[in-house]
Amino acid sequence: MTHISHHISDALMAAYVSGNLPQAYALVLATHISMCDSCRASYAAHASIGGAVLDGSSSVSVSPVLRNRVLDMLDTPPREDKPFRASGIFPAPLMQAMNGTPPRWRALGAGIRQSVLYREKSCSARLLYIPAGEAVPEHGHGGLELTLVLQGAFEDETGRFGVGDMEIADGELDHQPVATGDVPCICLAATDEPLNFKSLLPRLLQPVFRI
Amino acid sequence: MLLEQGHQMSVVKEGLSVPTSFSPMRSKEPDATQTPTAQQPRCETTRLMLAVRDHRDKQAFSSLFDHFAPRLKGFAIRSGVTNGQAEDVVQDVMLSVWNKAHQFDPNRADVSGWIYQIARNRQVDLFRKNSRPVPEELISDDVDTCDAEQIVGLEQEVTALRSALTRLTPSQRELIEQAYLGELSHSEIQLTSGIPLGTIKSRIRLGLEKLRHELKGTTSK
Numbered sequence: 001m002t003h004i005s006h007h008i009s010d011a012l013m014a015a016y017v018s019g020n021l022p023q024a025y026a027l028v029l030a031t032h033i034s035m036c037d038s039c040r041a042s043y044a045a046h047a048s049i050g051g052a053v054l055d056g057s058s059s060v061s062v063s064p065v066l067r068n069r070v071l072d073m074l075d076t077p078p079r080e081d082k083p084f085r086a087s088g089i090f091p092a093p094l095m096q097a098m099n100g101t102p103p104r105w106r107a108l109g110a111g112i113r114q115s116v117l118y119r120e121k122s123c124s125a126r127l128l129y130i131p132a133g134e135a136v137p138e139h140g141h142g143g144l145e146l147t148l149v150l151q152g153a154f155e156d157e158t159g160r161f162g163v164g165d166m167e168i169a170d171g172e173l174d175h176q177p178v179a180t181g182d183v184p185c186i187c188l189a190a191t192d193e194p195l196n197f198k199s200l201l202p203r204l205l206q207p208v209f210r211i
Numbered sequence: 212m213l214l215e216q217g218h219q220m221s222v223v224k225e226g227l228s229v230p231t232s233f234s235p236m237r238s239k240e241p242d243a244t245q246t247p248t249a250q251q252p253r254c255e256t257t258r259l260m261l262a263v264r265d266h267r268d269k270q271a272f273s274s275l276f277d278h279f280a281p282r283l284k285g286f287a288i289r290s291g292v293t294n295g296q297a298e299d300v301v302q303d304v305m306l307s308v309w310n311k312a313h314q315f316d317p318n319r320a321d322v323s324g325w326i327y328q329i330a331r332n333r334q335v336d337l338f339r340k341n342s343r344p345v346p347e348e349l350i351s352d353d354v355d356t357c358d359a360e361q362i363v364g365l366e367q368e369v370t371a372l373r374s375a376l377t378r379l380t381p382s383q384r385e386l387i388e389q390a391y392l393g394e395l396s397h398s399e400i401q402l403t404s405g406i407p408l409g410t411i412k413s414r415i416r417l418g419l420e421k422l423r424h425e426l427k428g429t430t431s432k
Contacts, residue, residue, distance in 0.1 A: 010408065014390050015397035019331040023341050025397075030344035037423070040346065041415040044320050045372075045408050050331065050391040051323030052373045057388075059281035060288055066298050067276060070305050074269060078310040083348065092347035118341075144397075 004164035008032060008039045010046075012168070017046040024118050024125035024190035027097055028146040028166065031188055034091035035164040089150045089186060103127050110134055117188075125190040130154065130179040143192040145169040147177070152185035154178060254366050256322040264312040275322075276305055283330055290334070290392050300337060304330045314350055317362045319418030321369045331393065349422055361418055368411040375407050 008016075008029055015021040016029045033039045084096040094117075103115035105127075113129040130136055132152065146168060147154075153162040154177040161167050161177075169175060179185035256278065262271035280301050287297035307329050315325055335343045376387065390400045 011400040012397050014400050015395070017328065017331065018391050018393040018395075019335040019343065020393040020395065021397060023339075023344070027344040030346050033346035037416060037419045038412075040349075041319070041412045041419055042408075043346065044324065044415045045411045047328040048321055048324035048369055048372055048411060049376070049387065049406070049408075050327035051321060051325070052369075052376055053388050053391040054279075054282055054286055054327045054330070055323045057282050057289065058285040060285040060297070062280045062284050062298060062301055066302060067273075067280070070276065070280075070302055071269070071273060073306060074272065074309055078306070086347060093344040097344065 004036045006165035013046050022123040024123035027125050028148050028190045030093035031091050032148050032166045123192045128187050130185045132179050135178045143171050145191045147187050147189045150186045152183045153181045154185050155180050260322045303333045319415045365414050368414045372411050
């Protein structure tokens with residue numbers, strides 16, 4: 001396992017553990033935790049706080065019908081959902097998001113490609129493929145942006161991010177990540193607004209490219 | 212669900228041996244002088260859960276049901292679902308506890324935390340169209356989980372965590388409850404002050420390292 005130095009903050013982890021993080025971000029966190037034992041431990045620690053809250057919460061009696069039904073169902077074999085397995089650089093939650101198939105890349109120019117995995121009004125998640133030495137076009141974003149490196153590395157104003165590292169950028173950060181190293185950088189990025197690419201594509205084209 | 216109307220408002224605080232709101236379920240026969248052994252984790256819920264996992268013990272499961280089901284229901288109702296939906300959540304979660312018991316590893320999770328996580332995942336799945344992304348499971352069928360020192364060490368960390376939670380001010384505690392009920396967005400959550408998360412994280416990390424070691428051992432056979 002490679003050395004991971006950029007991790008999930010406690011506030012993000014608490015929101016994820018409590019089920020209150022929008023889907024696109026939850027996908028990035030689930031993927032990072034799959035790669036990072038330190039954050040897997042943090043995930044369980046936050047669940048322990050949740051467990052303490054659950055234990056201390058007010059009880060509401062359940063109907064005897066429910067109790068009997070559950071006890072009667074113990075011998076019924078559960079409906080097996082076949083879990084997705086990690087494949088290559090893609091951990092299991094990402095394979096699930098891609099429904100077990102390789103990413104469908106779309107060219108954005110300058111050798112940069114993307115594959116949108118998930119998109120709704122409030123957030124979107126995509127894979128980005130950036131050839132070594134290329135810069136992700138300069139962009140601001142309205143809100144939170146999470147970027148997780150799956151292959152290669154990138155650098156921006158805040159530091160270097162290698163495999164497993166997750167960058168947390170808020171709306172203030174106007175950054176320009178550059179892929180470094182010998183291999184193309186592949187990362188998973190989640191934003192709560194369309195990325196505002198400033199140079200590569202005119203704004204008008206953004207809906208066409210589903211950015 | 213009309214038959215259950217009578218239960219909807221019957222909010223009761225079930226009797227616990229320790230009068231704090233974050234107390235874990237303790238053994239019914241406390242004996243402070245006895246050191247827990249490999250077969251005897253100190254925490255009653257751990258013992259019950261291991262009986263379910265290793266022996267498919269239905270009696271142990273019904274004890275866990277009686278402890279957790281009313282709390283899970285109260286939890287679900289507080290997060291805004293109807294009585295009927297809350298019972299659906301309870302059924303779904305408790306059946307997951309039974310069916311996913313093999314995933315429970317006392318080296319790196321306490322029972323309440325583990326069930327809490329299942330509950331949040333299931334509740335999100337039941338009421339949203341997308342199933343929630345969850346981390347890849349780390350499981351080995353051959354893991355020897357009778358590492359009493361690690362299990363008891365984790366139980367002690369959980370106890371310390373709970374006692375730290377009881378020392379918070381009422382408003383801080385309210386914030387914690389809201390956060391873990393899923394009522395706060397990540398930008399509204401500021402909760403690290405005063406909670407010794409670092410120590411419990413390192414203890415869980417030890418459990419993970421143990422598992423990694425075991426997994427390595429099984430794959431190289």
